[in-house]
Amino acid sequence: MNAAQPASESYIVDGVDLVSLPKVSLHDHLDGGLRAATIVELAEQTGFPLPETDPDDLADWFVSSADSGDLPTYLTTFDQTVGVMQSAEALARVAREFVEDSVADGIVYVEARWAPEQHLRAGLSLDEAVEAVAAGLEEGVRDAALNGYHIEANQVLDALRQNDRALEIAKLAVRHRDAGVVGFDIAGPELGFAPSQHQEAFDYLAREFFPVTVHAGEADGIESIVSALVDARALRLGHGTRLLDDIELLDGDDPDETIAVLGDVAAWVRDRGIAIEANPSSNLQTGAWVGPFDEHPLDLLYQLDFKVSVNVDNRLQSNTTLTQELARVADAFEYGLDDLAVLTLNAAESAFIPATDRQDLADRIIAAYDLARAER
Numbered sequence: 001m002n003a004a005q006p007a008s009e010s011y012i013v014d015g016v017d018l019v020s021l022p023k024v025s026l027h028d029h030l031d032g033g034l035r036a037a038t039i040v041e042l043a044e045q046t047g048f049p050l051p052e053t054d055p056d057d058l059a060d061w062f063v064s065s066a067d068s069g070d071l072p073t074y075l076t077t078f079d080q081t082v083g084v085m086q087s088a089e090a091l092a093r094v095a096r097e098f099v100e101d102s103v104a105d106g107i108v109y110v111e112a113r114w115a116p117e118q119h120l121r122a123g124l125s126l127d128e129a130v131e132a133v134a135a136g137l138e139e140g141v142r143d144a145a146l147n148g149y150h151i152e153a154n155q156v157l158d159a160l161r162q163n164d165r166a167l168e169i170a171k172l173a174v175r176h177r178d179a180g181v182v183g184f185d186i187a188g189p190e191l192g193f194a195p196s197q198h199q200e201a202f203d204y205l206a207r208e209f210f211p212v213t214v215h216a217g218e219a220d221g222i223e224s225i226v227s228a229l230v231d232a233r234a235l236r237l238g239h240g241t242r243l244l245d246d247i248e249l250l251d252g253d254d255p256d257e258t259i260a261v262l263g264d265v266a267a268w269v270r271d272r273g274i275a276i277e278a279n280p281s282s283n284l285q286t287g288a289w290v291g292p293f294d295e296h297p298l299d300l301l302y303q304l305d306f307k308v309s310v311n312v313d314n315r316l317q318s319n320t321t322l323t324q325e326l327a328r329v330a331d332a333f334e335y336g337l338d339d340l341a342v343l344t345l346n347a348a349e350s351a352f353i354p355a356t357d358r359q360d361l362a363d364r365i366i367a368a369y370d371l372a373r374a375e376r
């Protein structure tokens with residue numbers, strides 16, 4: 001099952017190197033994207049015990065440990081990353097490097113999601129933790145601008161679905177909405193922890209008109225997606241892989257023809273433009289998708305006009321980048337540049353920023369793809 005092996009070493013699609021094309025990263029965990037060398041350095045500073053102390057060995061450890069086939073085991077690898085992210089300095093450094101690595105990946109807009117409640121062990125308050133990440137993101141953005149590269153980096157705050165701090169985190173997010181916190185999410189084990197268990201938080205966010213995305217349809221089925229849509233009023237779905245359960249595929253009149261019949265949930269998601277944050281490599285590691293990569297449901301959803309975007313989930317655990325994920329998807333489903341442009345525009349149109357900013361982002365993407373097509 002080794003999901004972390006690139007399907008192809010090449011990132012060339014239709015004669016264009018994907019690295020340089022502008023990308024939008026919507027589902028990118030701050031605590032799942034650390035550099036292994038940084039983890040080693042931060043652990044040395046605080047005496048935090050690691051399973052491996054050589055950066056290359058540690059990177060391999062993350063991939064193999066995450067290759068577990070179930071979400072709860074996969075999530076245990078975050079004990080190491082969260083363990084070294086307990087001071088303001090560490091959070092700011094990780095956030096700055098997150099932006100630097102995004103720039104190297106050709107990303108022009110990124111939402112870094114993370115759970116502040118996991119970063120209080122050394123005495124930080126929730127607000128101090130959010131401010132530290134904001135400072136790191138801002139520094140990365142400023143440094144990139146000095147080099148002539150424009151990137152926007154915002155935060156999405158996660159509450160852990162197995163805990164009972166969701167209302168507190170929702171209020172934290174709204175408190176920092178003018179300082180780059182643009183969304184709210186719940187993360188952690190999905191099975192047994194439906195969004196409805198945090199009803200007060202989601203009702204509060206709705207009254208504040210604060211955008212919500214929810215991990216749903218990854219490790220649980222359609223009822224979890226229903227709760228994300230109805231109880232949490234989610235505008236986006238993290239993964240959404242199990243939407244497949246609400247789509248019936250029938251044989252058409254022609255031998256090669258397949259007719260898709262959407263149930264009410266799948267139809268709502270497609271027809272209302274609820275964004276799907278697909279994370280194919282991660283899904284192979286956690287068992288959210290047990291088939292081969294080239295049968296991942298993101299292709300069916302894309303063909304059926306769902307608003308699908310391609311995302312990394314956790315670059316460290318999957319040893320990947322957004323460029324590599326897009327290349328893998330292009331390779332698996334024989335997508336060309338036009339498909340990658342649609343997937344990227346879907347992400348831009350789903351970003352938790354004002355409509356005018358989303359349009360600017362889309363214009364930049366369209367211009368870059370046009371230029372790439374003209375120059376090849």
Ligand SMILES: [Zn+2]
Binds near residue numbers: 027029187215238313
């Ligand atoms: Zn995720």
